[in-house]
Amino acid sequence: MSYQKLTNLQLDALREIGNIGAGNAATSMSQLIQKRVDMEVPSINIVDFNEVMDMVGGADRLIVGILFQIQGDAPGMVYLLFSLEEAESLVVQMTNNNNLSLSLETNDELALSALREAGNILTGSYLSALSDFININMQPSVPHLSVDMAGAILTVGLVEYSSMSDYAIIVNTKINNPGDDYNGINGQLLLVPSPDSFTKIFQALGIHENE
Amino acid sequence: MSKQASIVKVGIADLNFVTAPDILRTSGLGSCVGVIIYSQAKKMAGMAHIMLPDSSMGKQATVNKFKYADTAIDILVQTLLSKGVWKKELKAKLAGGAQMFSFQTNSDIIRIGKRNVDAVLEKLNHHHIPVVSQDVGGNFGRTIEFDPQTCKLKVRTITKGEHYI
Numbered sequence: 001m002s003y004q005k006l007t008n009l010q011l012d013a014l015r016e017i018g019n020i021g022a023g024n025a026a027t028s029m030s031q032l033i034q035k036r037v038d039m040e041v042p043s044i045n046i047v048d049f050n051e052v053m054d055m056v057g058g059a060d061r062l063i064v065g066i067l068f069q070i071q072g073d074a075p076g077m078v079y080l081l082f083s084l085e086e087a088e089s090l091v092v093q094m095t096n097n098n099n100l101s102l103s104l105e106t107n108d109e110l111a112l113s114a115l116r117e118a119g120n121i122l123t124g125s126y127l128s129a130l131s132d133f134i135n136i137n138m139q140p141s142v143p144h145l146s147v148d149m150a151g152a153i154l155t156v157g158l159v160e161y162s163s164m165s166d167y168a169i170i171v172n173t174k175i176n177n178p179g180d181d182y183n184g185i186n187g188q189l190l191l192v193p194s195p196d197s198f199t200k201i202f203q204a205l206g207i208h209e210n211e
Numbered sequence: 212m213s214k215q216a217s218i219v220k221v222g223i224a225d226l227n228f229v230t231a232p233d234i235l236r237t238s239g240l241g242s243c244v245g246v247i248i249y250s251q252a253k254k255m256a257g258m259a260h261i262m263l264p265d266s267s268m269g270k271q272a273t274v275n276k277f278k279y280a281d282t283a284i285d286i287l288v289q290t291l292l293s294k295g296v297w298k299k300e301l302k303a304k305l306a307g308g309a310q311m312f313s314f315q316t317n318s319d320i321i322r323i324g325k326r327n328v329d330a331v332l333e334k335l336n337h338h339h340i341p342v343v344s345q346d347v348g349g350n351f352g353r354t355i356e357f358d359p360q361t362c363k364l365k366v367r368t369i370t371k372g373e374h375y376i
Contacts, residue, residue, distance in 0.1 A: 049223040049262070059223070059239030060354055062369055067312060104370050144312040148369055151239015152352025155223065155262070156311050159242060159323055163268045166224065166275050 006169070011044050013205050014171055017130045018042030022173035022189060024129035025122045029187065032118060033093040035177050042173040048166055049158055055172065056081060056188065059151030064102065066119035067144040067156060070127065072137040074200045076193035077157035078127065080119050084147065086185045091115050093185075104147060116143040122175075126189055134204045157192045164195050218356070221245070224278035226259035228290060231360040238354045240307035242324035244280070244347070246331050247357045247364060248287045248340060250300040256359040257291055259283040263323070264330030280330035288338050301340045304364045304376065305331055306355045308347040324348070344376040 006014075022039045030037040045055060053059040064087040070076040082090065088102045091114045100111040123140050131138040146153050158168055171191040178184050193201065202208070216232035223243065229235050231254035237245045240260070249256035259277065263269075266279040276282035292298060308328035328347045335342055346353070346366050356365040363375045 050225070053223070053239065146311055146350075148311070149239040149241075149352035149354065151223070151354075152241030152309065152311055155239075155241045155243055159262055162224075162262055162278065164270045166271075166278070 006044075006046065009207055010202060013202065013207055014044045014169070015042050017133065017201070018044070018171040018173045018191065020133050021126040021130040021171075021191070022175055025126040025173075025187075025189060026175045028121050028125040029118075029175055029177070029185075032121060033090065033177060033185070035093070037175055037177045040174040040176075042171055045170045045172050046167055047170060049155070049162070049168075052154055052158060052168060052170065053151055055170070055190075056150045056154065059149060061150045062147070063150045063153060064115070064147050065145070065150075065153035066116065066123070067146070067153070068119070068123050068127075068140040068142075070193075071139045071141060072131075074134075074136045074138055074193060074197035076191065076197050077160070078123055078140065078192070079154070079157060079188075079190040080123055081188040081190065082185070086187070087115055090118055090185050090187075094118060102147065112145060116145050119143040119145070122187065123189070126191075130191075134201055136200060136204050154190075157190075161192075161194055168192055169198065221258045221260050223260050224262045224275055226257060226277050226283055226287060228255070228257040228294070229359060230255045231358070234356055234358050236354070236356045240353045240355065241309050241311045242307070242327060244305055244307040244324075244327040244331050245353075245355045246280075246284065246287070246303060246305045246335075248284070248291060248301055248303050248335075249357070249359055249362060250291065250296040251302065251359075251362050252300050253294075253296050254359045255291060255294060255296055256357055256362075257287040258357060259287055261327055261331065264326045280327060281334050284331065284334040284338070288340070298339075301338070302343050302362075303335050303340045304344050304357070305342065306346040306353050306364065306366050306376070309349050309351055309353070311350055311352070313350075346374075346376050
């Protein structure tokens with residue numbers, strides 16, 4: 001299937017999938033930190049490798065990435081991304097423990113563990129919502145956490161499919177808690193299905209490629 | 212008449228060439244490998260940001276030659292020769308090839324960093340290009356800069372700071 005030739009109907013379907021998943025994830029995050037969480041309308045990005053880096057602020061940027069492999073009938077990857085400050089704010093708010101720190105010097109295992117658990121909850125609710133909607137079995141793997149350069153973290157998800165294409169279709173969703181001046185949290189969920197999974201997703205929704 | 216030095220960026224699955232005083236840079240290498248082939252005498256260098264080891268892995272109608280170790284290194288060598296560099300002047304440095312996450316899966320993609328490094332070394336050996344230095348492996352990202360004036364490769368990481376190889 002050709003990536004650049006998605007029909008409007010297919011784009012709408014992907015956007016709706018992102019919407020449903022993100023709505024669920026936002027609710028979960030709201031319960032986790034006991035605060036209001038908003039979501040943005042998802043965007044569907046058909047991008048080459050370098051444009052993926054631009055989407056998250058450049059290959060050099062320090063980010064917190066929690067990666068899940070999607071297992072089941074429509075394999076792929078899903079990333080939950082935060083800045084270091086946002087991830088720390090999330091951990092502090094969900095644990096009510098101001099002493100937790102994600103700074104690279106401290107290597108605080110409790111903070112990292114809390115963050116992995118937050119990733120489990122948010123990504124789990126994201127995937128289960130879209131899995132229910134399209135009626136395809138999709139299970140997240142255990143979380144893989146890394147605090148490093150965006151380029152190094154994101155190529156992991158791209159390289160798996162890079163022998164098939166120079167482009168990736170990414171369902172990009174942002175959930176955010178506006179917070180006060182210093183502790184707002186913007187999380188970015190990137191869904192990167194394998195090229196074959198798109199065919200399955202569209203078939204499950206009754207959308208055919210030539211429509 | 213000294214020329215203002217500029218930094219030439221190399222994207223993912225991309226390659227580029229400079230002559231001193233310009234500098235080559237590629238950012239956020241994880242499992243990818245940044246390979247530099249250069250001539251100290253002519254102060255010329257080419258850098259590739261390689262994503263996969265072997266172009267025979269490609270399942271596309273048209274292969275992106277900058278993406279694979281074998282094809283990208285061939286282009287680096289041929290282009291430098293066509294710019295008047297002698298083959299026996301050529302030397303190489305490389306960095307990257309990390310394994311960012313440890314997955315529990317059968318997919319051979321998980322060892323892609325190591326396989327990229329092996330493929331680059333094999334291809335350089337095939338062209339009889341000596342490897343002067345390398346900084347590979349680990350589980351962290353690298354941003355690298357090569358200055359053909361000094362032929363030093365600067366490697367920057369988040370936790371381990373900067374060093375030259």
